[in-house]
Amino acid sequence: MTSSEAVFAQKASWIWYPGDYEVWMSNRMQNRRTERGSFLPPFWKLDSHYVLIDFHKDFVLDAPETANVYVEGQYNLKIDGKALPGYPKKIEVPAGKHRVSLKIYNQASVPAVFIEGKHVFTDTSWRVTYEDKEWIDASGKTSDISSTKYFPAGSWNFQDPKLAPSAFRLPVQEQKAADVQKEDHHFFADFGKETFGYVKLHNLKGKGKIKIYYGESKEEALDTQKGELADEIEVNQPEAADYTLEGSRAFRYVNIQFEGLSANDVSMLYEYNPETRRGSFKCSDEEINKIYDVAAYTLQLNTREFFIDGIKRDRWVWSGDAYQSYLMNYYLFFDSPEVTHTLLALRGKDPVTSHINTIMDYTFYWFLGIYDYYRYTGDQAFIKNHYEQMQTLMNFCLKRRDQDGLMEGLPGDWVFIDWADGLSKQGQVSFEQLLLCRSLETVALCAKIAGEQADAVTYDAQASDLKKKLFSYYWNQDKHAFVHSRINGKATDNVTRYTNMFAVFFDYLNEQQRQDVKKYVLLNNQVPKITTPYMRFYELEALCALGDQAKVLKEMKDYWGGMLKLGATSFWEEYNPAKSGAEHYAMYGRPFGKSLCHAWGASPIYLLGKYYLGVKPETAGYETYRIEPVLGGLQWMEGTVPTPKGDIKVYCSKVEMKISAAAGNGVLRFKSKSKPSCKGAIIKSLGNGKYEMAVSGGKDYQIKYSAI
Structure with a gap:
């Protein structure tokens, strides 16, 4: 996969029923998880692809044309409704208007087709369905009227007819270890940083066992009893030859023990998604630069066939984790297909019988992912094609509301929120109502794009009603904040950060409420602190939205810088500076969990x-777009932000800004102690030291000013 859009107007591609490949591939990927050699499947329901698909497209040709045909599955191919004998590898399409159609059956993998001709070729303009709803009368005539609903075909950028979608693998690259300590029948390798791939043993010879213990830390690799990942393999190799293990693993350190075997070296095949880093950031603070680089590497490692949670333990597609990856992706790779692939893999099939990943809030994050995807990409086609899936998932949620019209955990629901000791999940939790409200707003927006105006009115009304309840039931004037929950119809006195900080960047609060939340919640040490990077993400976003970038910069240096000081080469699931030594590696009651x-x-x-x-x-x-640079305590900064229309580049110091954008129309907003200037542009004063300037694509701007 690359960041190319999955629409190939002039180039043939493998196609299938939309969403099916995502479902099939995610099943295959998520069921690779092992713990010490034992298979560990996901906790939630897995759907499957449709096994019989109808494909068709109408062509108007000026001259006859021959096209090659490649298919995954058994198939029946027709031209103008007339079936061709056997399994043709080529088709002859006459001049004029003609319909090419075929049905493909494949139980093992996704029914897919690749047709390649000058004008007759497969792309996302083909129409597909999993049920054609046709019927034949007594004379043998096929019905003229059908209720069949066709959709645009699904596709990734698989444009090699000889590389079938079911054979897709991420690429690998051989890498040497940074250090290998070798003893008789024992290697201990350090690859220098967190990595992912396949261990490769060089000149392996003999008959016996290989025991391999993997570690993200040295302590984990050395603990042969309690490390999370281990393999034990029987080998019979009389002649010396290289041997690559079948399973991909996450590690930095590898502890290899040989019984009856010998080898002379170890390396690895690094497995990766070849993403292009379009975004960048550099500034006057070298620690922040290091934090950015390690964060980018962390996201790179977890960007695989889909956005996954972590490369060692789960390697699953979790909606809450993926939602944050989408947002980071927009500022680093801007790989839109990776977002839609992950959204479709998470959504699965109808009927909906449980929340995504069984977690209530993760269902709502799926909707939030749709909202932001449209905001950043403007992709209306995706919204229109998958609106029904949004609607059926939302209807599932709405049917689970209680007598007050609120969401409350029912049997089988996991109310997650965050990993936090003592965090109540009981009753009508305000955080879940807030997420549902934004989800309703999302589906209303999507209904408008899909042309379903009546639905849009209904969802807008439900969102408005829920927002009123949110403030009526949960906003506590004395505490200047939303309380955490209601139990038996009565609001609790407990204040937590979650609902309050999301309400800030959802723009649900008036200015007084925003300042109250900042003072009485976000800057209040009496409110339980957040220890996971998962929720620290949102806490720091809320502070940034409130204009406190200086505090956030210090928090980044303390929190992420704290991990770097402990030797982190990628960022962790959780960090608590109060812990020491190997305590940092423990979680879930396991020393290296x-x-x-x-x-x-x-x-x-x-x-x-x-x-x-x-x-x-x-x-x-x-x-x-808006460009609103804030130094937040930095002396200078520069960077690139990718967009669908090209990159936006920003340089900002205390006395100068340089702005350029590839395309589009934007607004630069900033503060200055003195009157700013920019050759070739008009700067408008907004009062109180605030200024605004129009930015046009294709132009470079240099602004002289004095930072406040």
Whole structure:
């Protein structure tokens, strides 16, 4: 996969029923998880692809044309409704208007087709369905009327007819260890940093066992009893030859023990998604630069076939983790297909029988992912094609509301929120109502895009009603904040950070409420602190949205810098500075249960791009955008933010800004002690030291000013 869009107007591609490949591939990927050699499947229901698919497209040709045909599955191919004999590898399409159609059956993998001709070729303009609802009368005539609903075909950028979708693998690259300590029948290798791939033994010879213990830390690799990942393999190799293990693993250190075997070296095949880093950030603070680089590497490692949570333990597609990866992705790779692939893999099939990943809030994060995807990309086609899936998932949620019209955990629901000791999940939790409210707003927006105006009115009304309840039931004037929950119809006195900080960047609060939340919640040490990077992401976003980038910069240096001081080469699932030594690696009651490379640990990418460089879309797909640089205690900073229309580049010091954008129309907003100037542009004063300037694509701007 690359960041190319999955629409190939002039090039043939493998196609299938939309969403099916994501479901099939995610099943295959998520069922690779092992713990010490034991298979550990996901906790939730897994769907499957449709096994029989109908494909068709109408062509108008000026001249006859021959096209090659490649298919995954058994198939029946027709031209103008007339079946061709056997399994043709070529088709002859006459001049004029003709329909090419075929049905493909495949139980093992996704029914897929690749047709390659000059004008007759497969792409996402083909129409597909999993049920054609046709019927034949007594004379043998096929019905003229059908209720069949066809959809645009699904596709990734698989444009090699000889490389079938079911054979897809991420690429690998051989890498040497930074250090290998060799003893008789024992290697201990350090690859220098967190990595992912396949261990390769060189000149392995003999008959016996190989025991391999992997570690994100040296302590884990040395603990042969309690490390999370281990393999034991029987080998019979009379002649010396290289041997690559079948299973991909996460590690930095590898402890290899030979019984009856010998080898002369060890390396690895690094497995990766070849993403291009379009986004960048550099500043006057070298520690922040290091934090950004390690965050980018962390996200890179966790960007695989889909956005996953962590490379060691789960390697699953969790909606809450993925949602944060989407946001970071918009400021680093801007790989739109990776977002849609992950969204579709998480959504699965109808009927909906449980929350995504069984977690109530993770269902709502799925909707939030849709909201932001449209905001950053402007991709209306995706919204229209998958609106029904949004609607059926939302209807599932609405049917589970209680007598007050609120969400409350029912049997089988996991109310997660965060990993936090003593955090109540009982009753009507305000955080879940807040997420549902934003989800309703999302589906209303999508209904409008899909042309379903009546639905839009209904969902807008439900969102408005829920927002009123949110303030009526949970806002406590004395505490200047939302309380955590209601139990038996009565609001508790407990204040937590979650609902309050989300309400800030959802823009649900008036200015007085925003300042109250900042003072009485976010800056109040009496409110339980957040220890996971997962929720620290949102806490720091709320502070940035409130204009406190200076505090956030210090928090980043303390929190992420704290991990770097402990030798982290990727960012962790959780960090508590009060712990020491190997205590840092423990989680879930296991000494090495914590993931030391977790996607949600990479949030500085998003914060630095959106709230320091200050680049964000004002309208969908960056048709219009805002640039609002905030140094936040830095002397200078520079960076690039990718958009669908090209890159936006920002340089900012205390006396100068340089702005350029590839395309579109934006607005630069900033503060200055003195009157600013820019050759070739008009700077408008907004009063109180605030200024605004229009930015046009294709132009370079140099602004002289004096930072406040």
